[in-house]
Each structure stands twice: as structure tokens, then as C-alpha cells.
Amino acid sequence: MLTVNNVHKSFGKNKILQGVDLTVNQGDVVVILGPSGSGKTTFLRCLNFLEQADVGTATYDNLQIDLAKASKKEIREVRQKTAFVFQNYNLFANKTALENVTEGLIIGRKMAKEEANRKAQAALTKVGLADKMALYPSQLSGGQQQRVGIARAIVLEPSIILFDEPTSALDPELVGEVLDVMKNIAKEGTTMLVVTHEMSFAKEVANHVIFMDGGHIIEEGSADDLFLRPQKERTKQFLRRVLPEEYNFQI
Amino acid sequence: MDTTFFVKALGIAFSGVPIALFVAAIALIIAIPLGFIFALLRLQRVPVLYQFVKIYVSFVRGTPIIIQIFILYSSIPLLLTGIFERYNVPIEVYTIHPLWYAFIIFSFNTTAILAEVFRGALQTVDEGQKEAGYAVGLTTFQVYRRIIIPQMLVAAMPNLCTATVNLIKATSLGYAISLPEITLRTKVAANVGYHYVEAYLAIFIVYLVVCLLVEYGFKIMERKLRRYEGGVIC
Ligand SMILES: Nc1ncnc2c1ncn2[C@@H]1O[C@H](COP(=O)(O)OP(=O)(O)OP(=O)(O)O)[C@@H](O)[C@H]1O
Numbered sequence: 262m263l264t265v266n267n268v269h270k271s272f273g274k275n276k277i278l279q280g281v282d283l284t285v286n287q288g289d290v291v292v293i294l295g296p297s298g299s300g301k302t303t304f305l306r307c308l309n310f311l312e313q314a315d316v317g318t319a320t321y322d323n324l325q326i327d328l329a330k331a332s333k334k335e336i337r338e339v340r341q342k343t344a345f346v347f348q349n350y351n352l353f354a355n356k357t358a359l360e361n362v363t364e365g366l367i368i369g370r371k372m373a374k375e376e377a378n379r380k381a382q383a384a385l386t387k388v389g390l391a392d393k394m395a396l397y398p399s400q401l402s403g404g405q406q407q408r409v410g411i412a413r414a415i416v417l418e419p420s421i422i423l424f425d426e427p428t429s430a431l432d433p434e435l436v437g438e439v440l441d442v443m444k445n446i447a448k449e450g451t452t453m454l455v456v457t458h459e460m461s462f463a464k465e466v467a468n469h470v471i472f473m474d475g476g477h478i479i480e481e482g483s484a485d486d487l488f489l490r491p492q493k494e495r496t497k498q499f500l501r502r503v504l505p506e507e508y509n510f511q512i
Numbered sequence: 513m514d515t516t517f518f519v520k521a522l523g524i525a526f527s528g529v530p531i532a533l534f535v536a537a538i539a540l541i542i543a544i545p546l547g548f549i550f551a552l553l554r555l556q557r558v559p560v561l562y563q564f565v566k567i568y569v570s571f572v573r574g575t576p577i578i579i580q581i582f583i584l585y586s587s588i589p590l591l592l593t594g595i596f597e598r599y600n601v602p603i604e605v606y607t608i609h610p611l612w613y614a615f616i617i618f619s620f621n622t623t624a625i626l627a628e629v630f631r632g633a634l635q636t637v638d639e640g641q642k643e644a645g646y647a648v649g650l651t652t653f654q655v656y657r658r659i660i661i662p663q664m665l666v667a668a669m670p671n672l673c674t675a676t677v678n679l680i681k682a683t684s685l686g687y688a689i690s691l692p693e694i695t696l697r698t699k700v701a702a703n704v705g706y707h708y709v710e711a712y713l714a715i716f717i718v719y720l721v722v723c724l725l726v727e728y729g730f731k732i733m734e735r736k737l738r739r740y741e742g743g744v745i746c
């Protein structure tokens with residue numbers, strides 16, 4: 262579904278991504294782990310052109326794109342095939358929950374308003390917000406806002422949804438409701454690329470886990486491979502820090 | 513205090529309101545889009561144009577309006593004479609109605625003020641709003657029209673109100689270019705019997721009423737625009 266090759270990205274002199282490769286198959290849930298500043302967000306943003314990579318190619322379904330010099334038309338096509346869920350939700354502040362979800366359909370895809378509303382209502386119902394559609398983001402809790410963010414992504418029926426730490430801005434008691442929604446859509450076969458620090462999500466849902474550090478992929482494999490049998494020292498160090506109890510227990 | 517003249521002066525002062533508001537309205541119609549574009553040029557740091565806007569804004573902000581009026585009022589005719597002679601336009605520069613100068617002068621001034629107002633307001637809109645717009649497939653134009661500008665306007669409302677009120681008050685300087693607005697009309701009437709106190713009081717009241725009404729209008733507009741922010745607005 263998505264193949265990415267050799268992505269490089271620098272900000273000024275700082276090399277943030279130094280040749281990242283990735284393959285995501287239809288229906289996969291791929292989780293990217295890594296310490297802060299390792300380039301996870303930057304990598305995700307390069308995939309839908311919120312950042313422009315310096316070098317790199319990607320194939321979305323059958324659409325092959327040079328990430329470093331894509332045309333406006335290609336960028337638009339890529340954005341039609343992908344959706345993005347932001348760490349800070351980034352809901353349109355001047356639009357209701359329903360309008361947030363219909364915006365991409367009506368304006369981005371020129372869909373008729375009735376049909377868009379129908380789809381948006383179905384998406385909001387799926388994330389458990391059937392009764393909040395008329396509210397503005399300022400009237401919703403963080404967890405509810407992020408669920409609108411997810412509805413806004415799934416309603417576009419993209420080939421892949423990119424999640425950038427969707428729960429890390431949330432109060433701990435609100436993390437569960439968002440993770441539950443993500444697990445549900447994963448079960449339905451949605452292809453997902455998820456940057457997260459939620460190890461439980463990675464263990465339960467991911468069929469592929471990637472550990473990134475310093476702009477490189479250090480190690481990847483199934484959740485069990487990575488968590489139970491990490492090969493590289495850097496991976497072990499990272500896991501020791503994020504899963505102290507379980508990790509010690511495994512050893 | 514001559515009450516009869518005072519009442520008359522009130523009437524005369526009010527008769528200048530349409531022209532004052534007309535000048536202010538034209539200035540705003542020109543300055544709002546232009547000021548917005550200038551604000552974008554500055555925020556995007558478009559080379560050369562960005563420097564130009566910066567200098568222009570500091571010129572306007574750093575000088576009294578009356579001086580700007582004198583400079584434009586004396587230099588525009590020279591400029592126009594040159595242009596008209598060159599292209600054989602049969603217009604006598606000194607017959608141009610002061611209204612035209614008023615449009616130019618007050619647009620010139622207000623554009624700079626609004627460029628700053630909009631720059632500040634645009635900075636209050638989170639970059640993530642734009643990114644979210646792109647991510648759901650909107651074009652840059654659509655992102656601005658549907659997401660950024662509506663939010664920017666809300667943030668700009670209080671300053672926009674101040675700028676509009678200042679503009680209306682500044683049209684009183686139109687007397688310097690013989691624009692028959694509120695101040696000039698009333699002063700001319702006062703000259704006859706030296707009823708200056710009554711005239712100034714009448715002018716004072718008229719500006720006060722007009723400005724209060726404009727402020728009230730802005731409050732209502734702001735409340736409408738702010739509806740999405742939830743909670744109570746005072
Ligand atoms: N627009 C930018 N300009 C300059 N430097 C940037 C920019 N965006 C990111 N960086 C730098 O790139 C590095 C990687 O950032 P990135 O956000 O991709 O890391 P991350 O892995 O997502 O970290 P975190 O877990 O904290 O979210 C950081 O050092 C950051 O300071």
C-alpha cells in the first residue's frame with residue numbers, strides 16, 4: 262500500500278532523517294517508537310507534504326512520488342490518499358464537530374452536502390460522538406476533540422491514516438477512549454501508521470513495530486520480536502526506559 | 513451660549529456625517545484587502561515587498577496624519593500634472609474634488625494601520641489550523657478563506673473597531689483639504705457670528721454619537737463572529 266524509500270530531511274545543519282525506509286501493507290497497523298527528537302513527527306509530516314523531504318521516494322497504492330520534488334497536483338493526490346491525526350488535534354476552531362468532518366468532503370472532494378453530512382454523522386457515531394455533532398471544539402474535552410480528529414480522518418476513506426502521537430496531549434484518564442476508537446478502526450482493516458508512546462497499543466494492535474533513533478530505523482519487527490527479543494543495544498536502552506517493569510520481568 | 517445657533521449647528525454638523533462616513537467607508541474598502549495582503553507579505557517575509565511594507569508602516573505610524581495629509585495633498589497634484597501632461601489627459605489637476613484626495617489619503621493611512629492589525633491577528637491563528645486544512649485536501653486559498661480568515665477576523669475585531677473609530681475621527685482633518693465634512697461645514701457656519709463654542713460643542717456631540725454607534729455595531733458583529741469560542745462573551 263505504502264512503500265517509502267531513503268527519506269532524508271535536514272533543518273539547517275541538523276540532519277533529522279537519514280535514509281528512512283518503510284513498507285506498509287494493506288490493513289497493517291505499523292507503530293513507530295523512538296525517543297523524543299528522533300524524527301518521528303518529521304517523517305510522518307514528509308509523507309503528506311506538511312514538510313518537504315530533501316531526498317526520498319514513496320509509492321501510495323500505485324502512485325509513485327518523488328518526495329523531494331512533487332508537483333502541486335501530486336501533492337494534492339497524495340493528500341487525497343492519506344489522512345493525518347495531529348498530536349494537538351488541530352480541529353478547525355471556527356467549525357462545529359460535524360463541520361470539521363464534512364469540510365474535507367465538501368470543499369476538498371466537492372461532495373454534495375447531504376451525502377457529506379450523512380457520512381460525517383456515521384463517522385462521528387462510530388467514534389461515539391453522535392450527541393456532540395453541533396458543538397464547537399472549545400466545547401469538547403481533549404479526548405472528544407481527538408475523536409473528532411479521527412472521524413475527520415476516517416470519513417475521507419484514505420488508503421492510510423497517519424497518527425502523530427494522538428494521545429500524548431491528553432489527560433491520562435482520556436487516553437483510553439481515544440485508544441479504544443483507534444483499536445476499533447484498526448480491527449475494521451484500516452491501514453494505519455502510528456507514532457505513539459502507548460506501549461499497550463503497540464503490543465495489542467500493531468503487526469509491525471519500528472524503533473527509530475537519530476533519524477535512522479534502528480530495528481523493526483513484530484511487537485513480540487521488538488519487545489521480547491530486541492537485538493540492538495539502543496532498542497534495549499529505550500525499552501528499559503519506557504517499559505521498566507515488563508522489561509525487567511522478561512529478562 | 514446661543515441655543516438657537518447650537519441647534520442649527522447640530523443640524524449642520526449632522527449634514528456632514530454622510531461625507532465623513534463615505535470617506536471612511538471607501539478607505540476601509542480599500543484598506544481591508546490591501547492591509548491583509550500587506551500583512552501576509554510581512555509574515556511570509558516576501559523579499560523586497562516585505563521591506564517595503566515595513567518602511568511604509570513605520571512611516572505612517574511614526575508621523576502625524578496631518579503631516580501625511582499635507583505631504584500627499586501637495587505631492588499628488590505634482591505627480592498627476594506630470595502624468596497628465598505626458599499622456600495628454602485633458603484634466604486640470606486643480607479642479608479635482610477634495611473627496612478624491614480624501615480617499616487616497618485615508619486609504620494610505622488606514623492600509624498601514626490595518627496591515628499591523630491583521631499581522632497581529634494572523635499570528636494568533638495556530639499554524640496547525642493551516643496544516644489540518646491541507647491534510648483534508650484544501651488548497652491554500654480555501655484554507656485562508658474558510659479557516660484562517662474567519663478566525664483572524666475575530667481576533668482582529670477589537671483593533672479593527674479602534675482603527676475604524678480613529679479613521680472616522682481623523683476625517684475631521686479633511687478641513688485641511690477643504691473637504692466639506694462635519695468639522696469644516698460647522699466651522700464655516702460658526703465664522704459668521706463667532707459662535708465657536710456652540711459649533712465645537714455640536715461637532716463634539718456628533719462625533720461622539722457616530723463613534724458610539726459604530727462601536728456598538730462592532731460589538732454586535734464581534735459577538736456573532738465569536739459564537740464558536742463557546743462560553744460567555746461580555
Ligand atoms: N520546523 C523545524 N525547524 C527546525 N527544526 C525542527 C523543525 N521541526 C522539527 N525540528 C527538529 O527536528 C528534530 C526532530 O523532531 P521531531 O518532531 O521529528 O521528533 P519526534 O521524534 O517527533 O520527537 P517527539 O517524540 O518529541 O515528538 C528535533 O530536534 C526538532 O527540534
Ligand SMILES: [Mg+2]
Nearest residue numbers: 301302303426
Ligand atoms: Mg513528535
